[in-house]
Amino acid sequence: MTHQRKKISVIGAGFVGSTCAHWAAAKELGDVVLLDINEGSAKGKALDLFEASPVEGFDSKVHGTSSYADTKNSDVVIITAGLPRKPGMSRDDLLATNAKIMKTVCEGIKEYSPEAVVIVVSNPLDAMAYVAKQTLGFPANRVIGMAGILDSARFRSFIAEAADVSVKDVHAFVLGGHGDTMVPMPRHCSIGGAPLTAFLSQEKIDELVDRTRKGGAEIVGLLKTGSAYYAPSASAVQMAEAILKDQKRILPCAGWLQGEYGAKDLFLGVLCQLGGNGMEKVIELDLNDTERAGLENSLKAVKELLGALENLEY
Numbered sequence: 535m536t537h538q539r540k541k542i543s544v545i546g547a548g549f550v551g552s553t554c555a556h557w558a559a560a561k562e563l564g565d566v567v568l569l570d571i572n573e574g575s576a577k578g579k580a581l582d583l584f585e586a587s588p589v590e591g592f593d594s595k596v597h598g599t600s601s602y603a604d605t606k607n608s609d610v611v612i613i614t615a616g617l618p619r620k621p622g623m624s625r626d627d628l629l630a631t632n633a634k635i636m637k638t639v640c641e642g643i644k645e646y647s648p649e650a651v652v653i654v655v656s657n658p659l660d661a662m663a664y665v666a667k668q669t670l671g672f673p674a675n676r677v678i679g680m681a682g683i684l685d686s687a688r689f690r691s692f693i694a695e696a697a698d699v700s701v702k703d704v705h706a707f708v709l710g711g712h713g714d715t716m717v718p719m720p721r722h723c724s725i726g727g728a729p730l731t732a733f734l735s736q737e738k739i740d741e742l743v744d745r746t747r748k749g750g751a752e753i754v755g756l757l758k759t760g761s762a763y764y765a766p767s768a769s770a771v772q773m774a775e776a777i778l779k780d781q782k783r784i785l786p787c788a789g790w791l792q793g794e795y796g797a798k799d800l801f802l803g804v805l806c807q808l809g810g811n812g813m814e815k816v817i818e819l820d821l822n823d824t825e826r827a828g829l830e831n832s833l834k835a836v837k838e839l840l841g842a843l844e845n846l847e848y
């Protein structure tokens with residue numbers, strides 16, 4: 535038998551990265567390599583997680599390192615390296631610092647895992663995915679940003695709570711950039727296949743849309759010392775699972791667009807298909823006037839962010 539386990543490397547062993555490793559190992563997606571510039575932290579967390587495997591009964595090796603050689607031939611790489619937001623900071627404040635980190639990280643990935651599908655989690659997401667794509671030089675299907683699943687998960691949890699229904703029956707998605715201009719799509723949301731308006735007033739829906747847009751800041755405001763990590767890491771690992779198991783799932787992700795929604799050569803949150811080849815398809819929807827205006831506004835914000843990036847040395 536030549537069957538080999540899948541290999542997932544997680545770059546950055548902070549809150550988001552170590553929790554990614556946790557979800558990925560617990561789901562037995564493959565063997566996990568956790569890399570951080572702080573070697574002790576990566577090794578310590580990886581060993582601790584591996585030592586949980588007999589108790590939880592998962593057959594995933596977990597290895598901590600600061601060397602890219604250990605990530606060699608990864609099937610999927612999840613990048614979480616970078617600084618998180620502090621209260622009062624926007625995701626864009628992180629731009630300069632995280633761009634430098636992203637570039638270094640992607641040079642390591644390019645050298646050792648030229649065939650990997652790369653999932654970018656570090657913020658500001660739409661710009662970090664751009665830096666990753668430029669540095670890696672990988673085709674569009676193999677560099678994907680994690681944002682939409684998280685934003686949608688927030689929207690779905692708020693809807694489930696307000697309507698007092700199971701989260702499992704709530705479908706919802708969010709398009710656009712991963713910032714305050716994101717575009718939740720209530721018209722396309724459903725509870726058990728029925729429209730949201732069968733369960734919630736328009737006023738309540740508007741309130742939940744607004745809370746979703748500020749969902750990241752709500753957590754930062756509570757934590758004070760960092761940003762969200764359970765839901766972000768669960769979302770990144772859902773993408774990894776769809777790719778590693780070739781599930782052909784339809785999920786909202788930040789994809790490199792080539793004309794869809796009038797956007798070109800940049801990352802924007804869209805509904806797409808994830809399978810063994812990474813982002814296999816972008817699903818372009820017919821938007822109504824409000825949705826189109828919202829998405830154009832979001833596209834403008836992403837372009838501004840990329841403009842700021844162009845003026846930086848990294």
Ligand code: APR
Binds near residue numbers: 546617619761
């Ligand atoms: N190479 C590898 N790891 C690095 C590098 C680098 N060049 N620079 C920093 N790191 C590591 C840090 O040592 C730290 O362990 O990245 C990790 C970041 O972890 P946290 O500070 O805990 O941040 P976290 O909450 O995990 O968020 C990471 O994800 O959601 C986004 O906005 C968030 O950009 C942030 C990222």
